[in-house]
Amino acid sequence: MSSSPTGTRKSGEGERKKMANMRNRDLPEEMLVEILSRVPVKCLVRFRCVCKSWYALSTNPHFITKHLACATSHNHHRGAILKGWGWDQWVALGHLQPHVSTLSNETLELSGDVDLTQLFQDEVVRLLVVGLCNGILCFAGTLRKNPKLYGGDYDHVVLWNPATRESKMLPQMDIPTSTSCTSNFGFGIDPKTNDYKVVRIMSFDSHCEVVVYSLSTNSWRVIDSSPSPSYSIDLPFHPSYLNGVHHWWACEKEDEEEEIPDNRFLISFDMSNEVFQEVLRPPAVGYVYGDIAVINDSVTLILPYMCDVKKWFEIWVLNESGVERTWTKIFTIEDIFHRWDLIQLREDGLVVLRTHEACSLVLYDPETQELRDLRIYEPDCQLVTYTETLVSLNGPGNLVEQQDNS
């Protein structure tokens, strides 16, 4: 039945024979755990149907934690590409439904196409990945049936594990329809309790209210801490959670109105203490807005500069060794046509750009300035790299076990 070439098929059979050889002896659980924690999620999900004990193992919270640690350190990473996320008119008119496909970071092959309607159990017109942690994507969306929110607030939040296809819609909140509210979101794990949390900052005309959702209780609660109501906070475009802290760009609303670019700063939210803080002021001046991202376990700034039809990006990282925190420029992405956008900074130093002309995505090497067409045409999309994990959103495994780092 297999259509694979004889070569790979043969070697596949060889591999299986060796395994059969091993299985003729009893494999202690300890060894089975070591082996299976290095197997990709897709395969483990299949094995759930083989026998009870394998099912039990792959849904066991200890095993899920062990697998997560292995997956994180051994690059079981994939890109998730969210298409049609904010193209309001088109989506609202029903021409486009938000979809997610998977882009292999190695082969650059695009696969799968998940209609996100099923996650929201309703038609979605605007959608954004607002966070990413341990293989779980956090989406904020607006439903078609709430047209008053188009171009305004997001009212639905969904957590999704693309590897296991498990999702969870967070409980709805009652916000008086008469008030105008814009929300911002952050997502991550509280390292003290190992509970996943979503933080929602709701800005009303003259005040701010912050609510925190926790997966273990599956409920929202109001917290005391909030950023100053005079702040305008940018929605995250790149995942910007790191080590228990979510980060955003912000500025004073007054400065935003007067388009003063240099007064922008960063704020962070600590998932454990549940407090907001201002982060060390970004370094350079003169850039036109910027993005924040987390790359290779560092908070990273993507600062665009423009001159005539040329554009360049400076990439700065926050060094947090010891007490001193400093910003260091690590590289510059030169000579980009000014209407091209930066979609993703990859861990390997390559970047994904979107060309203005065809809205096609290209992989760009800032060092050699080589371009490679990814043959993906999306006027509006988000691309994030996630780790394939077994982290469960509904089962008892949704609490990640305390990791033993000793």
Add this chain to the structure above:
Amino acid sequence: MSSSKKSRIVKFKTSDDKTFEVEEAVAVQFETIKSMIDYVCANDCTIPLPNVNAKTLAMVVEWCKKHADERDQLMEVDVDEAPGAVLYDLLVAATYLRVEDLIHRVSQRVSKMVIEIGKLPEEEDVRKTINIKSDFPPQVEEELRKLRRTLGPLSDVLVLFVSSGLLE
């Protein structure tokens, strides 16, 4: 501690009753016995290894002697070509002695075989290959068979079974 300059020897007795002399520099990489080396050397004891044979211990010792960069090569030669039974012995030994790096490398290697098994089209083929029998209740098994072509991932069906208490 007078002979601290001189490398000490740690003696092992393998499961096939062979005595093995291992240099201290290698033996300290066995987490399990690391803390007892002083005692063993002072009292001239032999450490029994009831589930590690001489051939496997030789492989583990050779692995520990190599530098990290040479280990890659050793893995390719000795382990990649090693039949499953050798890998099994090696993993048992590495786990028993707690040589973390070796556990990782062998597990990594075996996981490749497991991935190949995961590519088999039928669950029954998977079971046959690794010589295990389905222990799902017959009605679950039947449902699986019925639903496998109409529904998506089988695991979804199983989640339903679990939530309905059928699998407990």
